[in-house]
Amino acid sequence: MQKTILDRVERVADDVVSLTLQGDEGPLAPWEPGAHVDLALPNWLTRQYSLCGDPGDPTSYRIAVRHDPLSRGGSEYVHLYLRPGRTLEVSLPRNHFPLEPAPEYLFLAGGIGITPIVPMLRAAVAAGARATLVYAGRSLASMPFAAELLAEYGERVRLFPTAERGRPDFAALSPRAEVYCCGPASMLAAAEAVFPRVHAERFQPTRRVFGPDTAFEVVCARSGQTIQVPPDESLLDALTHAGRPVSSGCREGVCGSCELAVVDGEPDHRDDIGAPPGRIYACVSRSLSPRLVLDV
Structure with a gap:
């Protein structure tokens, strides 16, 4: 995570504010168009926002947040309580929506x-x-x-x-x-x-139908711990309950914050990002093989 200071809050449309975050410990991590970051809010929620500023400016990030009337606490907190001068942590940028060269x-x-x-x-x-x-x-x-x-x-x-x-x-x-x-x-x-x-x-995952959820086991390659994932529990929650918490945000397979490396086994990809080879998004995806070995 990177420590930032909230420099400016500007209303840029009805129910939309722009936040400018200045790096608190030097230059911020570089990014390219299409990237987003996780914003850790003081109310213990983490939310994902696309970067909409200038990639050539290493001193600040800019995001915009619409106040959702059905907010689960993220956008509501941003609009009602965030003020300039607040220290906020943001993740390194991730980009699942890159701009490819074209005429x-x-x-x-x-x-x-x-x-x-x-x-x-x-x-x-x-x-x-x-x-x-x-x-x-x-x-x-x-x-x-x-x-x-x-x-x-x-x-x-x-x-x-x-x-x-x-x-x-x-x-x-x-x-x-x-x-x-x-x-x-x-x-x-x-x-x-x-x-x-x-x-x-x-914004939201595509509605798709998958086969019935089945139990599988996960081996944590770093510790050797084996964790059972029952049919009625997500991989993300099973890891958390076993003391191996994974960073997460949307919990719907659209943000990529819970990405893990797969060492062995066959993932059942259920995300909307398109997991690259050897990766899995733990919030929604499961396993097609009885055993999955993860780099955890």
Whole structure:
């Protein structure tokens, strides 16, 4: 974890605040567009937020947080209690949504899904690529960074306050561009129905059906401890209850904070990230083999 000082809290849209975090012990870890960090809140909750500042600035991170009326305590705490000067810990950046080199990009953002797209658009333009942003939200007042994006990038940016203009027609957009999309499930589904390939980051996991949960055992390679994982318990919880706690955030397989290395066995991947070879996300994934050896 990295220690930071909350430098600024700015309202950037209805129910959205931007937090600027300054490194408290020197430069912060580098990051690339699409990355996110875990923010450890003083109320003992950890939440994941996309970095939306400047990757070229090693002195600070910027995130944006929408106040969710159904908050489980994360966004509510940020909006009601966080003030400049507070010391906060953030993780090293992780990136499951990297920007790949391309001559042309189409960025699709819905609401708070604009946050990972902001540095992507900046990087694409700086690289000399053709880039278009289609940004939808309920109203202009509810769309963070809309005014500054329009002022900076002009005709590259197309704003769709849906209460006035309706939803954008993706079928009328360029099929040749690399498509990057972050937003609600309905936007991702609409994009995937039109474009042959979509780089997507999801707010919530895709609804999928898996086989019945079965028991398996986990061997902790570092200590040799064997832990039984029953059908009605997650791998993450079994490790925690056995005294081998793993850092976690979303507990839904979309953030990647509970990633573990697999030494032996066949994981049953149930995440929405796409676990790389030799990795497993303990919050949702299980095992296809009776025994799983983890680097724990």
